[in-house]
Amino acid sequence: MDARPPPARAAGAGRGVTLVLIGTAVAVLFATLLWWQAQGWIATWQDWRRQRAGRSLSLRVLERETVGGCVRLRLGAVRGRLPRFSAGQHLLVHGDDGARCYSLARWQRWPAQYWIAIKPEGRASSSIAAMPVGARISASLPRGAFHCRPSRDEEVLLIAGGIGITPLMAMLDRLRAAPPRRVTLVHAARTRDALLWHDELAALAGSAGWFDYRPRLSAPDAGWQGEQGRLSPRDVQALVADPARCAAWLCAGDGMSGTAQVGLALAGVAAGRIHRESFGPAAGAAQGDVRIALADGRSVRGGEAATLLAALDPLQPYAAAQCRAGQCGGCRSTLQSGEVRWLMRPDCAVADGEVLACCCAAMTDVVLQPHFPR
Numbered sequence: 001m002d003a004r005p006p007p008a009r010a011a012g013a014g015r016g017v018t019l020v021l022i023g024t025a026v027a028v029l030f031a032t033l034l035w036w037q038a039q040g041w042i043a044t045w046q047d048w049r050r051q052r053a054g055r056s057l058s059l060r061v062l063e064r065e066t067v068g069g070c071v072r073l074r075l076g077a078v079r080g081r082l083p084r085f086s087a088g089q090h091l092l093v094h095g096d097d098g099a100r101c102y103s104l105a106r107w108q109r110w111p112a113q114y115w116i117a118i119k120p121e122g123r124a125s126s127s128i129a130a131m132p133v134g135a136r137i138s139a140s141l142p143r144g145a146f147h148c149r150p151s152r153d154e155e156v157l158l159i160a161g162g163i164g165i166t167p168l169m170a171m172l173d174r175l176r177a178a179p180p181r182r183v184t185l186v187h188a189a190r191t192r193d194a195l196l197w198h199d200e201l202a203a204l205a206g207s208a209g210w211f212d213y214r215p216r217l218s219a220p221d222a223g224w225q226g227e228q229g230r231l232s233p234r235d236v237q238a239l240v241a242d243p244a245r246c247a248a249w250l251c252a253g254d255g256m257s258g259t260a261q262v263g264l265a266l267a268g269v270a271a272g273r274i275h276r277e278s279f280g281p282a283a284g285a286a287q288g289d290v291r292i293a294l295a296d297g298r299s300v301r302g303g304e305a306a307t308l309l310a311a312l313d314p315l316q317p318y319a320a321a322q323c324r325a326g327q328c329g330g331c332r333s334t335l336q337s338g339e340v341r342w343l344m345r346p347d348c349a350v351a352d353g354e355v356l357a358c359c360c361a362a363m364t365d366v367v368l369q370p371h372f373p374r
């Protein structure tokens, strides 16, 4: 038997093959990473182009379900892919009876579908909520400045009232990808069936050490064992462990958002770390006996209406008012005289001397010149 070692040339050839294999694997890995990154750059560029062109989306209803008095719609693109969005953003959805804003309820890095949840109140929301599977819907591109991008060492507090859970679910999806130190989600609702994602959230709280879920009902049934009653400032204060590291996102009606803000202030959380999205200004105080006049001479009393737009509804002075939430700019007016109070911060830009009738209430008699009269 020949016990001599193999020739040095054969050993060198073996090493060469190994090096070629390693080099090929590294090149494939590098190309994959580059391709992945390039997809992101291309998608960002396409979204920017669409945004710049002011294009809208053509969507199709893929699924429709009714949960707790709300309708959840799963929407897909009629053609092409859906634009990416930041967790917390919303769509302005156009229906047969007007347009309304709906937060995107679930977040994916590369969205294959959008979820929205609709409370079918009022004509516009009711007609959008009634859209059957297969129907086509026109909507804006995702937009809005209510985003959640905490750093890893922050403590995140999410507080939702009723349907306000929708943007916070998207934020939670985003946070799951890279959880911060701690996330607490308070969802306050009237009844158990209005906790739209209760089972999923309870399961997540049971399995993820960084997540604390606090459902709360103001009208619980006999079997409810969770927290009860309206959320108080002290309840919110007790949730803050480290005010310097706490960042809060609130999505609720005016009353509950105000309560949460007081609680956060009591806990010492700086105002700049509190982010708030309102459902709309409908919960503002009535305007009372002030006179709201148009430049053409027509006028109404403020009465029980919470906003200028609501008071002016009988006169229908705005041709382009669609969202009633400071989004579309269709109720833009020049304030010719009088004083108004802003009830919510609008998304669209407003120049000096202008008001959005859907976002303001009259403090005194006012005269308005609509920019887009009917």
Ligand code: FES
Residues within 6 Å of the ligand: 320, 321, 322, 323, 324, 325, 326, 327, 328, 329, 330, 331, 332, 356, 357, 358, 359
């Ligand atoms: S109705 Fe859209 S901004 Fe007022």
